Amino acid sequence: MSYCDLTEKTILVTGASSGIGKQAAIQISQQGGEVIITGRDDSRLKETFNDLIGNNHVMIVADLVNEDEINSLVDSLPVINGLVHCAGIVGPTPAKFIREENIKKLMRINFEVPVLLTGRILLKKKIANAASIIFMSTVATQMPYFGGALYNSAKSAIESYSKTLALELVKRGIRSNCLSPGLVNTPLIKKPVSDGQMELVDESLGRYLKKYPMGIGEANDVSNAIIFFLSDESKWISGTNLVMGGVLQ
Numbered sequence: 001m002s003y004c005d006l007t008e009k010t011i012l013v014t015g016a017s018s019g020i021g022k023q024a025a026i027q028i029s030q031q032g033g034e035v036i037i038t039g040r041d042d043s044r045l046k047e048t049f050n051d052l053i054g055n056n057h058v059m060i061v062a063d064l065v066n067e068d069e070i071n072s073l074v075d076s077l078p079v080i081n082g083l084v085h086c087a088g089i090v091g092p093t094p095a096k097f098i099r100e101e102n103i104k105k106l107m108r109i110n111f112e113v114p115v116l117l118t119g120r121i122l123l124k125k126k127i128a129n130a131a132s133i134i135f136m137s138t139v140a141t142q143m144p145y146f147g148g149a150l151y152n153s154a155k156s157a158i159e160s161y162s163k164t165l166a167l168e169l170v171k172r173g174i175r176s177n178c179l180s181p182g183l184v185n186t187p188l189i190k191k192p193v194s195d196g197q198m199e200l201v202d203e204s205l206g207r208y209l210k211k212y213p214m215g216i217g218e219a220n221d222v223s224n225a226i227i228f229f230l231s232d233e234s235k236w237i238s239g240t241n242l243v244m245g246g247v248l249q
C-alpha cells in the first residue's frame, strides 16, 4: 500500500468544479479513492469528472446555498469516508459598506453551508466511523487584509466549528481538521482580463501578497495536505488548523 493510499475510501468534495476542490478530487482518484464531486457549474464539473482516474466516481450539480439541494445531495450519498468542504467565495467589502445582504451572502456559503451539510450527513448516518472531515479556512483569520472582514469572520467561525465537531465525533474516530492557506492561484483570487491574461480580483490583494515570503501557492500545494488529512497517515490528528504558505510574522 502506498503512502496516503485512499483505496476503499469514498470521499465527497464540494467546490470540485474549480481550483483547490478540483485538484483535490483529481488527486483523491489518483490515490485510489472513489470521489463524489459537486459544484454549481455543470460544464466545469464535467471537466473535473473527465480528469478523474478510475471508475465509480459520481458527479452531482448542486447550488449548496439552497438547503433543499443540500438535503437531496445527502439523500443520494452512499456512506462516505471523507468530506472535503471546498465550496467558498470571497467578496471584499470595507467595513463601512457592509450591509445585511453582504453578510448573508458571505456567511452562507463559507460558514452555514459546511455546517448544514455536515450536520445533515451525520443525521442521516452517511459517514463511516474513522472518517475525515476537512474545512477550508484562510491564513487571513490570523493576518487580515483590507476589506476581508466578512470573509475572515466566516472562516474564523468555521475554524471554531471544526474544533467543536472534532470533540463531538472523537468517540467514533471521525476527525475534523481545518486548512488555512495563504493566497492560492485559483479563480477565487484571479479574474480574466484582455488577451487571456489574469489579474487579481481586488487590488488590495496585491498589497497583501507583499507579506508572502514564499510567494503565491498553487492548488496542489493545498490538495497535497488534503490527501494527507484524508488518509490513515493522519489518523492521530484532529481538531487542528494547518496554516499554509510560509506566512511568517
Ligand SMILES: NC(=O)c1ccc[n+]([C@@H]2O[C@H](COP(=O)([O-])OP(=O)(O)OC[C@H]3O[C@@H](n4cnc5c(N)ncnc54)[C@H](OP(=O)(O)O)[C@@H]3O)[C@@H](O)[C@H]2O)c1
Pocket: 014, 015, 016, 017, 018, 019, 020, 021, 038, 039, 040, 041, 042, 044, 062, 063, 064, 065, 085, 086, 087, 088, 089, 109, 136, 137, 138, 139, 180, 181, 182, 183, 184, 185, 186, 187, 188, 189
Ligand atoms: N484561493 C485562495 O487564495 C484561497 C486561500 C485560502 C482559502 N481558500 C478557500 O479554499 C476554498 C476553495 O477555494 P478556491 O480557491 O479553489 O476557489 P474557486 O476556484 O473559486 O472555487 C470555488 C468553488 O466553490 C464553488 N461554489 C461557490 N459557491 C457555491 C454554491 N453556492 N454552491 C456550490 N458550490 C459553490 C464553486 O462552484 P462553481 O464554480 O461551480 O460555481 C467552485 O467550485 C474556499 O473555501 C476558499 O475560501 C482559498
